[in-house]
Amino acid sequence: MEITLSHYLLLAGAVFTTGMVGFVIRRNAIVMLMCVELMLSSTNIVFAAFSRFHGNADGHVFVLMNFAVAAAEAAIGLAILVEIFRRRRTVNVDDFKTLME
Amino acid sequence: MNILTEMIRGWFGPDKMSDQMVLILSAVTLATLMFVVMALCALVFTWMERKVAGFIQSRYGPMRTGRWHGWAQAVADMLKILGKEDIIPAEANRFFFSFAPILVLLGSLLAWAAIPWSPNFVSADLDLGLFYIFAVSSLAIIGILMAGWASNNKWALYGAARGAAQMVSYEIPLALACIPVVMYTGSLNTSDIVIAQQGGVLNWFLFRNPFIFVAFFMYFIASIAETNRGPFDMPETESELVAGYHTEYTGMRFAFFFLSEYANLFLVSLIASMVFLGGWWSPIPGTDFAPALTFIIKGVLMVLLNMWVRWTLPRVRVDQLMYLCWKVMIPVSLTCVVGAGLWMMWRGQA
Amino acid sequence: MEGFLFWFCGILMFLGGLMMVVQRSAVVSAVWLVFSFLCTAGIFALLSAPFLAVMQVLVYAGAIMVLFLYVIMMLHGPVLEDELIPSNKALWPLIAIPPAAVVILLVGWVKGEGLRTMPDSIAADFGTAEHVAQLLLGRYLLAFELISIVLLVAIIGALAIGQRERKLPWK
Numbered sequence: 001m002e003i004t005l006s007h008y009l010l011l012a013g014a015v016f017t018t019g020m021v022g023f024v025i026r027r028n029a030i031v032m033l034m035c036v037e038l039m040l041s042s043t044n045i046v047f048a049a050f051s052r053f054h055g056n057a058d059g060h061v062f063v064l065m066n067f068a069v070a071a072a073e074a075a076i077g078l079a080i081l082v083e084i085f086r087r088r089r090t091v092n093v094d095d096f097k098t099l100m101e
Numbered sequence: 102m103n104i105l106t107e108m109i110r111g112w113f114g115p116d117k118m119s120d121q122m123v124l125i126l127s128a129v130t131l132a133t134l135m136f137v138v139m140a141l142c143a144l145v146f147t148w149m150e151r152k153v154a155g156f157i158q159s160r161y162g163p164m165r166t167g168r169w170h171g172w173a174q175a176v177a178d179m180l181k182i183l184g185k186e187d188i189i190p191a192e193a194n195r196f197f198f199s200f201a202p203i204l205v206l207l208g209s210l211l212a213w214a215a216i217p218w219s220p221n222f223v224s225a226d227l228d229l230g231l232f233y234i235f236a237v238s239s240l241a242i243i244g245i246l247m248a249g250w251a252s253n254n255k256w257a258l259y260g261a262a263r264g265a266a267q268m269v270s271y272e273i274p275l276a277l278a279c280i281p282v283v284m285y286t287g288s289l290n291t292s293d294i295v296i297a298q299q300g301g302v303l304n305w306f307l308f309r310n311p312f313i314f315v316a317f318f319m320y321f322i323a324s325i326a327e328t329n330r331g332p333f334d335m336p337e338t339e340s341e342l343v344a345g346y347h348t349e350y351t352g353m354r355f356a357f358f359f360l361s362e363y364a365n366l367f368l369v370s371l372i373a374s375m376v377f378l379g380g381w382w383s384p385i386p387g388t389d390f391a392p393a394l395t396f397i398i399k400g401v402l403m404v405l406l407n408m409w410v411r412w413t414l415p416r417v418r419v420d421q422l423m424y425l426c427w428k429v430m431i432p433v434s435l436t437c438v439v440g441a442g443l444w445m446m447w448r449g450q451a
Numbered sequence: 452m453e454g455f456l457f458w459f460c461g462i463l464m465f466l467g468g469l470m471m472v473v474q475r476s477a478v479v480s481a482v483w484l485v486f487s488f489l490c491t492a493g494i495f496a497l498l499s500a501p502f503l504a505v506m507q508v509l510v511y512a513g514a515i516m517v518l519f520l521y522v523i524m525m526l527h528g529p530v531l532e533d534e535l536i537p538s539n540k541a542l543w544p545l546i547a548i549p550p551a552a553v554v555i556l557l558v559g560w561v562k563g564e565g566l567r568t569m570p571d572s573i574a575a576d577f578g579t580a581e582h583v584a585q586l587l588l589g590r591y592l593l594a595f596e597l598i599s600i601v602l603l604v605a606i607i608g609a610l611a612i613g614q615r616e617r618k619l620p621w622k
Contacts, residue, residue: 003454018472045491045494048495061591063503250520
């Protein structure tokens with residue numbers, strides 16, 4: 001069976017959805033950040049697949065930008081989580097509702 | 102693959118096998134070959150290390166096993182390690198505990214694939230060879246973290262945390278130091294990098310550009326830290342952390358860590374010889390009789406240099422280690438990249 | 452061969468993501484995510500993007516996930532275990548909506564448009580480091596410089612947040 005563009009897009013869609021569902025059902029802020037990374041990574045597949053489809057490598061540049069954004073996001077996000085953990089001794093998002101009360 | 106693929110094709114007759122079959126066969130053969138070479142070099146280097154340590158400390162080192170200068174000591178050690186009981190601590194995470202050594206070994210074994218042993222023998226002749234080596238060797242960091250965490254031992258966890266921080270940090274100067282050379286060759290292919298250094302010792306990248314000369318020392322220091330060896334052996338400091346991330350390991354699993362340490366040592370030495378010291382070219386032009394041997398001799402000399410440093414210098418502190426990386430080596434390596442580029446433009450080599 | 456590799460990497464990648472979501476321990480989740488990212492590198496290689504494949508291993512598996520594992524192991528104890536079920540019952544429909552929407556949209560799109568086959572021939576240097584570098588330092592130079600500023604800000608931000616005692620100049 002020939003692998004078409006649609007296959008890659010369906011795969012990326014499936015992985016993106018997994019990340020999205022994970023973001024909703026997990027309560028651990030670190031795992032939620034990992035779900036965001038998974039979603040970012042699945043969009044990279046779409047970029048690369050369309051690049052291949054059009055024979056135009058501009059999409060690869062976007063993927064590289066995405067790598068940098070993912071790294072920056074992980075660094076800042078984890079720094080914030082470590083700081084929260086130091087003060088509250090938890091990374092469960094259900095416990096972060098000081099502003100709600 | 103080249104030479105080996107041709108050989109396999111020759112043995113089985115040109116039309117008897119499909120290309121894929123030949124590819125798979127040669128890949129399996131090469132992987133086995135690399136593993137055997139790795140195990141052999143670990144054997145040789147453990148003996149060498151003990152002799153070097155002995156001579157530096159004014160003693161003989163192993164002298165009895167195998168009669169001649171204790172040459173069989175490493176073999177005896179290996180047999181002893183294989184005979185040991187395989188212990189998994191009760192509170193450890195069993196799966197990660199047994200998987201971590203394999204991952205660490207895999208990181209170094211994969212990287213070996215892109216080493217150009219001679220003009221017609223490279224296991225995987227990749228366009229992105231050098232880049233690939235740096236990428237797959239970073240897998241070992243995950244293995245180390247896993248080992249430290251799964252052991253459920255505070256010393257192991259400290260060792261793993263130090264190891265990960267150190268290896269991630271020192272990867273940056275290590276890669277930056279190789280960039281001036283890549284600027285000259287315009288290719289990341291490992292064979293291309295060696296081919297560009299043809300024509301005697303003055304054409305080796307080490308002596309072509311003063312900035313690359315400095316970058317070589319940056320590479321050397323970073324490679325010591327990357328292999329977790331003294332004076333940067335923070336992850337295993339026996340006086341503070343028992344044995345770091347492999348405190349809880351025994352028998353075969355410990356042997357895997359041991360093997361990967363020496364495989365990594367030889368790997369970074371071979372990369373140094375490939376990138377800066379002319380790879381398989383002999384120092385005098387026109388005397389390239391045994392390319393693979395020349396390459397290995399250069400690698401072994403680099404290993405000796407590494408051992409000399411290990412047994413001479415005292416261990417640094419963790420904060421000094423990080424200071425050295427982020428505030429000294431990264432700025433200097435960056436300067437080398439810019440300086441090498443300016444030098445190329447000035448000398449019209451670009 | 453391509454078909455086999457696609458299904459192999461694709462299914463393992465999806466499985467890795469799924470296991471990451473359903474595993475209760477954060478460390479196990481992170482390791483599954485590393486696995487998923489390695490399979491993503493395989494997918495990139497299939498899409499004739501070798502440079503991206505190596506970058507994926509180097510950046511995601513070698514740097515980002517090491518950072519995640521490092522933080523999880525440092526925090527230890529209470530962060531490791533986690534319940535899967537959201538405490539808020541109102542969130543339940545939200546879980547079902549995205550997969551359903553994505554499946555409906557994608558299947559509908561494929562039905563309407565038909566399977567788009569990839570072009571057979573492609574430039575020999577497509578996706579190599581040289582090709583991507585030409586674009587990155589040519590047409591997209593400004594974006595390249597801006598992304599380096601993003602990274603610089605991230606470094607400074609992470610350091611500022613992570614400082615134990617705030618030594619702000621005006622205090």
